[in-house]
Amino acid sequence: MIEKFNGVFYLILFVIHFLGVGAYAYQMIIGNQRFRNKFNIDETATATMRMIGAIFLGTFLMAIYIMFVRPNGVEDTWAFFNLVFVQNLCVLIVNTYSIKINKIGVRLPSNEAVVAPLIFTIISAALCYGLADKIYIY
Numbered sequence: 001m002i003e004k005f006n007g008v009f010y011l012i013l014f015v016i017h018f019l020g021v022g023a024y025a026y027q028m029i030i031g032n033q034r035f036r037n038k039f040n041i042d043e044t045a046t047a048t049m050r051m052i053g054a055i056f057l058g059t060f061l062m063a064i065y066i067m068f069v070r071p072n073g074v075e076d077t078w079a080f081f082n083l084v085f086v087q088n089l090c091v092l093i094v095n096t097y098s099i100k101i102n103k104i105g106v107r108l109p110s111n112e113a114v115v116a117p118l119i120f121t122i123i124s125a126a127l128c129y130g131l132a133d134k135i136y137i138y
Helices: 008-029 032-040 042-071 078-102 112-130
Strands: none
Touching: 008 042, 008 112, 032 042, 032 112, 042 078, 078 112
16 A cells, blocks of 8 residues: 555655545534534534535545545546645635635634645645655646
8 A cells, every 4th residue: 555655655645634624524424513613603504504414425435435445546647636725725725715814703812714724735736746756647
């Protein structure tokens, strides 16, 4: 498995990234009330949050498939890795604008909504770069 990820470093990055995505999927779908309370989000946002959590869940399940089921591992999975990177980048940009610039309705006790997407964006960029010889088939 390690050779499918160009070594242990990228395997660890992959696991960290997608465990994080899975954790957010869980919090937004199953642990929704606790997550809403943490960020002072009204209960009317429950359905929208679960919808976003379902998108995270789909990404997490695809990562599990790539890691454990897919015979070629990450080979030729450029579309998945690029989509994950673009999603992370978009969340980072939108959250940064909403929390640091616009600030309408923002009552957050922490910077998690900016820091987490920043970390996910950096890790996904590193994965695209470090796995380029495998995910992009030339």
